[in-house]
Amino acid sequence: MRNYTEGNFTLEELNNDMRKKLLAPLVYLLVLTSIGIPGNIFVIFIFKQYKKDVFRTIILNLALVDIVFCVIGIPFNIVRILYYYTFKITWICQVFVGVLDFGIMYSTHLLMLLSIHRFRQICTPLKSQITQKNVKYFVLCCSFIGLTLSAPQIAVLQPLEKIQLTNNITGLICAVTWKDSPTYWRAYNFFLTGLFLSYASILFAIYTLIGKKIIFAHRARQKTSAAITATETLSNKMTKIAFTVSVVFAISYLPLFINELVSKGVIQSELTPLQFATLKITERSYLINHVANPFIYAAFDHRFRHKLKTLCRCTKNTSQNNQNVDFNNIYIVNL
Template sequence: MNLESWNAELSEFLIGNDSVLILYIIVGVFGNGLVLFIYLVRMTKKSDDRYFIPSLAAIDICACVIGSSYALALNLLPVRFPGDFLCRVLWFLSQASTVSGGTLLLVIAIHRYMKVCRPFSNTWSLRVKRLVILGTVTVSTLLSIPTIFLYGEIQVVNDHYRDNNVTLVGYRCGNISDPRALLGYNIFLLVFAVSGVAILTICYIFIAKTIYSKVMMYRKSVKQMHTIPKPELSVSTVSDIKRKSKSIEPCNNQQHEETGEFHENSNEHDRENDDKFQNTHKDEKSNHHKRRSQDILLNAHIPAMKYHFTHYRYSYMFMTITIVFVIAYLPRIIIMLLESIFGIEFWNKPDSVIIGLMFLYRLYILNHVVNPFIYGFFDARFRHEVKLLLSRHKKGSLHPESQTGQ
C-alpha cells in the first residue's frame, strides 16, 4: 500500500458527505448570486428594510464557497493535505465568514428592534449602516485571527503497516497548538455565541410583543366601535382609529336610535301580550347583536392579518433566518468544544458515527444556502423579479429556435 491508496481508503466512506458539500456550493452560489443581482440591479428603489440583505448574501456566498471547499479538501485529502499555509488560510477564512454572518444577524436584530419598538427614535443614516457593516467584518476578522496559530499541517503515520517494514507518512490539517489553548478559544466562541443568541432572543421578544400589542389594539377597537376600520389601521393607535371613524359613528348611532324606537313602538303595541313573548324577543335581539359583533370581527380579521403580515414581513423574515442560523451553527460549536476536550480520540468512532458527526459539524453551511429561499417566501417583490427573470430567460431560449423554423 502506498500513500495514494491509504488516502483513497480513508476518503471513500465520505462520498455521501462530499455530494452534500457540492450541492451546498451549487445552490448557495446560484441562490445568493441571484439575490445580489435582483436586490442591487433590479430593485432600483432602495428600501431601509432590505438594506442589509445584499451584504448578508455576499457573506453567504463566501461562507458557502470557502466552507464547502475547505471541507471537501479535508474529505478528499485526509492524509495528503497540500501545505501548512493553505490549512491556516482556509481555517481563518472559513471562521471569519461564518462569524461575520452571525454578527451581521445580530446587527440586523438591533436595527429591527429600533425600527419596530422605537420608531420615533433617530434612524440609522446610510453612513452609519456602512460603518456598521465595516465594523461587523472587522470584529469577525479579529475574532478569527487565533485560528491562524491554532491550526496547521500535522504529520500522521500509518501504524498498521509498521510490522511489514512499510511506514506511510501523511499530512492533514488540524490542531497544532496546546490543547488548553484550543479549549480556551472554543469556550470563548461558545460564550460569544450564547451572548449573541441571548441578545437576538431579547430583541425579537420585544419585537413580537410590540406586534402582538398592535394586533390586539386593532381587535379591541373593532369590538368597541362595532365597525370595520381600514386594514392599514391595524398598526395605529386606538385614538387614531376613533378619530378616523367619526364620520361612520353618527350613521351607526342614528341607526341604533331608529332601531331602538322601532322596538319601543313594538313594545308599546304589544304591551298587552304575554311576558314570555317579551323575554323571547329580548333574547333574539341579544343573539342578533352577538352575531353581528362576531361577523364584524370575522370580516375585519382577514384583511387586518393580511396587512399585518405584509407590514411586518421583514421582521418575520429575519426572525426565521436567525432561528435557522442558531439551529445550524450550534452543533458545530458543541463538536468543536468536545474535540478540544478529548483531542483526536474524539474521532475514534465507527464510520457511520463519523459520517453523522461530519454532517452536523458542517450543517452551519446549510444556513447560508437556504437564506435565498427565505427571502423568496417573505418578499413578494423578490419573487416577482425572479419569475420575471426566468420568464425572459425561457423566451430568450425559445427565440433562436423560432428563427430557425422560419
C-alpha cells in the first residue's frame, strides 16, 4: 500500500488503493454474477414449462427477484467498490439502494408464503388452501408488504456521504446507512433485525411441524406396508426444496445482521486489509441467497436436472455447429 505520510497524492490514487484492498470482495461479486445470471435464467425457462400451480408461481416470482439482484444488485455493488471514494451520481445510489431493499423484503415474504403453503398442504390438508386462482393475490400482498417495509429506506433518500480523507481530501461514498439520521437508522435496523429473527423462528416452527407430520406418515405407511404414491413423492420433493431455500435464506442473511450488531464502534480505517475485506464480504453475504436457488432445485428435482442437462447439451451443440460453420466459411475463402 502507498505510504501516505510522504509525498502528494490525489483522490483517484486513494480510490485505486481502496480497490486493491477490496479485491477479494470484487472477485466474490464477479463469481456470484457469473453463476447467478445463467442459473436464474435457466430456472425461469425450465419452470415456465412446468404445470401451473402455486409452487411454480412462487418459485418463478422468486427467480425474477433473484435475477434482478444478479443483473442490477451485484453490478451495483461492484460499481460501489470500483468507485469507493468517487461515487458522484447521487440518484443512482438512492434508487438502487431502494430497489434492492424492496427486493430483499419482497423475496423474504415470498419465501414465507411458500413455507406457509407447504405447511397448510401437509399439516392442514382439509382446510382451505392457497390455489392457482388466488395465489396471485398473495403474491401481490407480498409485494405490497415489501414496498411498505422498505418505504423508510426509500423515503429517506440518503445523499452521497462525504468522508474526510488524509491531506484534506474529501471522498464521496454511496452509503446504505443514514449518517444524517443515526437514531432513525438504528431504529430501522433494530426493526429489521427483529423481523429477521421472528421470521427465522416461524420458519423453524413450520418445518418442525412439517417434519413431525412426515415422520408420522412414514411410520404409519410402514405399519400398513403401503407404497409411496407419486403425489407423495412430489410433495416431499417440494417440501425439501422449500426447507432448503429457507435454510439458505437464514444462513446468508444471518452474518449481515450479526455484523450490524458487532461492528458498532468499529473504525474501519484501523482494520487490517484482511479484516476490512472480510467485513465487506460479510456485508454482502445476503447475495448468496439470490444465487443458490438453482443449485437447490437441481439437487432435489430430477426433472429440473434433466431439462438443465438438455439445455446445456443443446447450447454446447449449437456453439460447436456455429464454430464449424465459421471454419468452413474461412476455408472456402482461402481456396
